[in-house]
Amino acid sequence: MSVLRFTGANSRDAMRQVRAALGEDALILANRRTEAGVEVLAMAEPSVTQAPMPAAPGAGQDEAFQAMSARLLQEMQEMRSLLAAQRPETAADTPRQRLSGWLAESGFSRPVADEVLAGLPESLADGDEESWLVSRLAGRLPVQEDELALLDRGGILALVGPTGVGKTTTAAKLAARFVMRHGPDQVALVSTDGFRIGAHEQLRIYAELLGIPMHGLDLDEPLEALLPALADRRFVIIDTVGMSQRDQRVIDQVARLQGGAAVRPVLLLNAASQPEALEEVITNYRKAARAAGLALDDCVISKQDEAGSLGPLLDALMRHGLRLLFVAHGQRVPEDLAVVEAETLARQALAVRRAAGRQALPAAGVTTLLGQGRRLAVLLAALRDRIPGFRDLEAAWALAGVPPSLQAMRLDALLARAEPPRGSRVWMPRARVRGEEWSQPDLCLDPAGQWSALPRPQHLVPAGERERLAEAEAAGPLGAHLLAGLPGEAARGWLAERRRDWVAQVRGSLRVEAGGERHSLAYLEAAMTPRQPRGVRWRGREAELRLAACPVTLGSEPAPLRAWRGELVDLDSGRSLKRCYWLAPEALRGRAVPLLLAQLAADALPALTRRANRRLAEVDPAMAPALRLTLAAGLAAVAVQLEASGEAWAISLRAELLGLLGGRRRGNAETLLEALLHLGLAREALRELGSVGLEGLH
Known part of the structure; x- marks a missing residue:
């Protein structure tokens, strides 16, 4: 079979085309990066049981042979050109090795070089290498800026x-x-x-x-x-x-x-x-x-x-x-x-290169510990800078050092004085998480849609719907309320009076009125208008959220609502992963989509919180349950946000966190949660040692 060329926006896209055309047993002959993305040459795995094709008699056989020879010659020439183009990027001259050599020649040690290069992007243009390296070095150099x-x-x-x-x-x-x-x-x-x-x-x-x-x-x-x-x-x-x-x-x-x-x-x-x-x-x-x-x-x-x-x-x-x-x-x-400025010093340091750089540090047991501590400090500083409420979550973790009898009381005091971001509130189900004695804490979002690392335990909020909504807005109006179920008539009236945006996740069996008839939301799918699909990361997979919507009402209530249906589809296999339904005020229209995405991502929180809660119980059995649950829910929220975000800062943080665990790890929420637990436990261990005075760890 002939060699086929596939071009995709990235390696995942190109490989998806290969599997669709040639099957799972395709042979990958070569690949390279082009201006259009990633180019792959592949052919089908030859079968030993495949019957030979019948030969054409006479001149027809000669013509077929000549055509096949010409095609093979052209494909060999293309492969030779491809390999020649790849030769500058051999293992002896990868971006990592170029930058590692640059750091060594500029006088930086191997531990610092390894730490700096841990977050090296898969693709980095030659012209961007210096600015990326300067930024990474500057981020590890604390300076007095004022x-x-x-x-x-x-x-x-x-x-x-x-x-x-x-x-x-x-x-x-x-x-x-x-x-x-x-x-x-x-x-x-x-x-x-x-x-x-x-x-x-x-x-x-x-x-x-x-x-x-x-x-x-x-x-x-x-x-x-x-x-x-x-x-x-x-x-x-x-x-x-x-x-x-x-x-x-x-x-x-x-x-x-x-x-x-x-x-x-x-x-x-x-x-x-x-x-x-x-x-x-x-x-x-x-x-x-x-x-x-x-x-x-x-x-x-x-x-x-x-x-x-x-x-x-x-x-x-x-x-x-x-x-x-x-x-x-x-x-x-x-x-x-x-x-x-740190960037200025980093550029000055990189401007001086010597033929033989430093390969090792003076032997000292404290060096490794200090180097690890500095890496943790850089990660913690980045999390404080990017994740709302992360400083408060650190303060909560520090309460593990006080007697267990005082932990719950001090946690309540910390939560009372910590000001949640004035964005939106994700109201989690009031029922207990399956198999546990606790309910999932609520989640706060800032005005930009960033999740706060400090959750709001349910035992601190009133029992009634209207009372909970009013308590959440006591310090000022919120942008929106993301509800785990359809609010009651009184709560809907309260929200309408104050013109608050809200979305509620509901079952497909919920009956609503549309076009003068009463049907379930699942039945109305065919009448819904499709919306632009959204690319999302779902539990470590690249997926697409396919949305559709239509106007509806609730029985005798005249207030117009909009019903939404969302289906998550795996981009690799095309398999449907999840189907959800929501109701929201009709006036919200397309502004509801970011809220739907946030609530969809929050579905992963209970399972992750359970995992973190059990892990913390193993590490510190004496920790007060309320404190343990707060830490577990906060770390779960950070892990889900880092997995879902496609922004550059989140991609960099994911790489840094996964580097703590060593080896090649998938960047899903479960693995990121393990890395965050490792980060927090290592931070506390270094603080207890009392032998390192590292900026960012105190």
Whole structure:
């Protein structure tokens, strides 16, 4: 049989055409990406029992042979051209390997490179590789984006770090910035450097130029002794004594900062240092800070103008989760100190490439833990940024650390003060979930249709329909109510009086009036007008929702309604997956479609909530049932939303979450739920260790 060419919008579409034309046993000879999508060459599997075709006698046999030879020659030439076109994308030069090599040559370690490339899209144009890589690196580099916020907040900043890193000059620059904004009456400088000859004098000169006081601490004198003299100062900058990261006195020196006042230590890092030295500085100074009861989570980069490459330094900041406040790039006070965007630093780091990049980190058991913690922090930050209510869900999970007898009470207090998004409410069935002792919590949507991660447990809402609707709108009107069944006449009247949008999922056996006759909704399907199909993801499958609608009324009620029928069809097999019916006010018309899609997706929540609830019960049997159900329902909502969304941020988050589980996993809601459970449990484990101060995990 001849080789056939199939072209589809994507690989799934092309393979669907192959199966339809050649069957499940088709042989795939080659494939490549084209401007039109994906092109596949395939032929049917030859059968050993297939009878030979009868040969035509005489000239007719010669002509057939020549035609077949010409066709085979043409197909061989096409295959050769196809393979030649694919050769630049061999395993030795895939986008992943190109970008991995770029990161290595720029000074980034293998763990960071693997983490950054975990979410690499399947298709990425050559011209987009740099911008994608910059975005991924920048997302893993926490920076202080607003200098004025730091200066306005004030407080006591203690600059710590090795000798010669630039602490004194940086202290003067920060003081000058504060004086320029707030004047000299609210800032003071403190020096604890009694080792270097003239150290106090150097800082005193800067203080006199700025017109601010400067205080010196003796070697054995604690900071607490100076607090009365600093009481009227809004911003205090401490220039500490420089010590090698290997000096055992580092712990004692940092401990002098503790007691009597809240001190924020800031680590100075020399951009020109060797990677091994940076690793030692960060690890040992953070250990010293923890021993003194302080959290060392902020840093300043000094001497950027002397650095040959920024890659190793940024790599260390990402792995340890240090937040970058400022970058110093010269000796001028206060000019050579700036807040730099993460994207700018990432581009500068990638601009310097060396033939031999770093292949491994210094051997240290803490490195793997810190690297994993940073990956979790990046994921959590993305979920907080994209999923409404995720911060509240994290706060609920943190209640697992309090005694079980207090968990339910504190959860109720958290739910009472957490403000749900003022979008729509998905009212789940009031009945208990099959085989369980609980009912599925309700779901909130923001005005853009995003699901909130914090559900609304049913035991906190009134029992009556009208009372529930009124309680939900106590703080202001909602966009729509998505009901699990047809509301009663009184509730429908309440909604009509307030002109609220609503949709109700109903049975096909429900009888309504249409055209003066009374029929079931299922009977009316033939009279419904088809609407534009919608592509959806349904339980890990690509599906199509085929909608149809027609106007109806309910018995004696004159209010016009619109009946909807939706059928989910699997795009691969063409098999019908689910059929649903809804009623909605006629005035809603096409605006009802997004609400129907949201309610359809919510059908998966009870099963997923049951799975998460049982998993949490295995991990923490003592957890209060109300808290466990809230966490389970919230994680289920996040998993369903991530599965259903086709937006770029959701696709990226799906890849990141699946990467936590290792191996190749399907991006369905069940697998995403497992990844979210893993994320939450790993976060709590790292917090309990108390040995990592990672931004985003506290």
